[in-house]
Amino acid sequence: MAIHGEFPAYRPRRLRRNEPIRRLVRETEVTASDVILPLFVIPGTGRRKAISSMPGVDQTSVDELLRDAEEALRLGVPGVLLFGIPESKDELGSEGYAENGVVQQAVRALKRELPELLVITDVCLCEYTSHGHCGVIEGECVVNDQTLSLLERMAVSHAAAGADVVAPSDMMDGRVGRLRAALDGNGFSETSILSYSVKYASAFYGPFREAAESTPQFGDRRGYQMDAANAREALREAALDISEGADMLMVKPALPYLDIIQLIRRETSYPVFAYQVSGEFAMIHAAAERGWIDLDRAMMEALVSIKRAGADAIITYYAREVARRGRQG
Numbered sequence: 001m002a003i004h005g006e007f008p009a010y011r012p013r014r015l016r017r018n019e020p021i022r023r024l025v026r027e028t029e030v031t032a033s034d035v036i037l038p039l040f041v042i043p044g045t046g047r048r049k050a051i052s053s054m055p056g057v058d059q060t061s062v063d064e065l066l067r068d069a070e071e072a073l074r075l076g077v078p079g080v081l082l083f084g085i086p087e088s089k090d091e092l093g094s095e096g097y098a099e100n101g102v103v104q105q106a107v108r109a110l111k112r113e114l115p116e117l118l119v120i121t122d123v124c125l126c127e128y129t130s131h132g133h134c135g136v137i138e139g140e141c142v143v144n145d146q147t148l149s150l151l152e153r154m155a156v157s158h159a160a161a162g163a164d165v166v167a168p169s170d171m172m173d174g175r176v177g178r179l180r181a182a183l184d185g186n187g188f189s190e191t192s193i194l195s196y197s198v199k200y201a202s203a204f205y206g207p208f209r210e211a212a213e214s215t216p217q218f219g220d221r222r223g224y225q226m227d228a229a230n231a232r233e234a235l236r237e238a239a240l241d242i243s244e245g246a247d248m249l250m251v252k253p254a255l256p257y258l259d260i261i262q263l264i265r266r267e268t269s270y271p272v273f274a275y276q277v278s279g280e281f282a283m284i285h286a287a288a289e290r291g292w293i294d295l296d297r298a299m300m301e302a303l304v305s306i307k308r309a310g311a312d313a314i315i316t317y318y319a320r321e322v323a324r325r326g327r328q329g
């Protein structure tokens with residue numbers, strides 16, 4: 001199929017000569033409306049704690065969180081994703097589903113002060129359990145079915161506080177179906193589920209575990225998160241979540257898994273979200289700090305690649321930077 005003439009008749013460089021022509025033929029763009037900002041909420045007031053491995057990202061109390069969320073909204077970011085770090089942790093992560101837990105408080109405050117902002121909550125126990133695992137522990141094993149009822153309570157408590165979307169990231173089997181039923185049964189049929197369908201056991205979550213104080217106290221998460229080597233398994237996970245009632249699917253991490261984003265995009269008709277995780281963010285910062293790469297360009301190149309692969313939306317710690325860039329034109 002000769003769609004292009006051969007050299008010298010066709011010279012691809014003609015379309016790269018200057019910025020106006022490059023803009024007109026550009027296939028992919030990442031703007032404020034494509035991104036979601038993750039936020040970490042801690043108890044108290046007036047508190048803002050820097051996370052050393054994630055420059056520019058803080059843990060904040062609800063009042064400070066409102067400022068960050070308001071800034072994001074003002075810049076055109078449509079939504080935020082909330083993670084909570086409770087005052088105290090226990091075996092069953094009970095602060096995770098407490099009516100007055102940190103996330104539940106943050107959701108209520110956001111919905112009261114910034115009703116137009118989409119509020120997504122992470123549903124997982126690891127930030128709330130003393131052992132740092134994503135579920136109930138028996139010996140050294142995370143037991144699936146006992147964990148599900150706690151996740152149900154957590155999702156319902158987030159929805160009751162006003163969350164628009166709940167995002168289960170625990171990787172227990174059957175969770176999407178159980179959350180859908182629990183939400184519907186409690187009068188929250190309008191609350192959507194963004195499932196972390198394809199979540200790999202990844203070294204790139206390192207900085208997040210400092211941010212969320214959720215490092216497992218023993219073992220690792222390979223018993224429930226996916227093996228980096230597997231792509232066909234991603235299709236099974238996505239298919240299961242769709243059959244159980246997921247509204248949107250997520251692939252995580254993003255940049256090392258562009259093939260998976262593309263696969264899920266092609267094989268399903270569901271919205272695909274990608275999570276540019278803490279390690280992806282930290283790597284760019286670390287190299288930029290040493291003067292080895294240009295932060296702004298590396299950030300945009302990574303994000304454009306994630307979107308080009310097929311992501312409809314990207315969860316990124318750079319959400320405000322992306323939105324600010326759009327403002328500057």
Ligand code: PBG
Pocket residue numbers: 122124126134169170204205206207208209221276277278279
């Ligand atoms: C909770 C959760 C994790 C992330 C999002 N939700 C960490 C993990 O599974 O250990 C990682 C996000 C990031 O690295 O930015 N289970």
